[in-house]
Amino acid sequence: MYWTELLTVALIHLLAVASPGPDFAVVVRESVANGRRAGTWTALGVGSAIFLHVAYSLLGIGLIVSQSIVLFNALKWLAAAYLLYIGIKALRAKPADPCAGEMSTLAVERTPRGAFTAGFVTNGLNPKATLFFLSLFTVVINPHTPLLVQAGYGVYLAAATASWFCLVAWLFSQQRVRAGFTRMGHWFDRMMGVVLIGLGVKVAFAELP
Known part of the structure; x- marks a missing residue:
């Protein structure tokens, strides 16, 4: 009965x-x-943060945020500040020590908790994601759809998001790909810094539709 709705949700999410x-x-x-x-x-x-968006969409909190300029602005400025912070850190990257050895030894030790937090905060604070899930659960998904079924959609969205970005991680962590970016040295970090700062500025100037 709900397959058509699920397929619509899946396509829009993709x-x-x-x-x-x-x-x-x-x-x-x-x-x-x-x-x-x-x-x-x-x-x-990133995938786990989807549960946050789904939860407040089902509770109706997303609707409150979308109707409150103060709350929406607070959310977008937090998101922009975080993106600017990690962007500036990347922009300040210094050339690697030529005596440091192989690429594998150059990688900064990154804890699973630190990496997970970076993904969760980036997606969780994104005001565009807030508006996307609000639209999804108020316009695309029928309000008469049982709450349990809507929660099931949320599980699918979280799993699909995590799977997509795991694929992205797998592609960009390939030895050949990493070696190519490593040859760019600290310029890759600086380039990503510019991208993140640009995204931060874009988020900062986002407006309610």
Whole structure:
């Protein structure tokens, strides 16, 4: 009975998750700089944050945020500040020590908790994600759809998001890919810093539709 609705949700989500944004940038940076393990944990953090969006959408909190300019602005400034923070850190990257050895030894030790948190915070604070899930659960999904079924959609969305970004992490943590970016040295970090700062500025100037 709900297969048509699920397919619609899946298609809309696929188009949204495949478009590059803060989540993509953070997963790519972690994967290239710190390897597949860090990239995968970051992807799992992004996927887990989906449960946060689904929870407040089902509770109706998302609607309150969307109707309150103060709350919406607070959320977007937090998101922008975080993206600017990690962007500036990347922008200040210094050239590697030529005596440091192989690429594997150059990778900064990254804890699973740190990588997971980076993904979770990036997605969780994204006001665009707030508006996306609000639209999904108020316009696309029929309000008469049982709460349990809607929660099931949420589980699917979280799993699909995590799977997509795990694939991104796997692709960008390939030895050949990492080696290519490593040859760019600290310029890759600086380039990603510019991208993250640009995304932070874009989020900062986001407005309610």
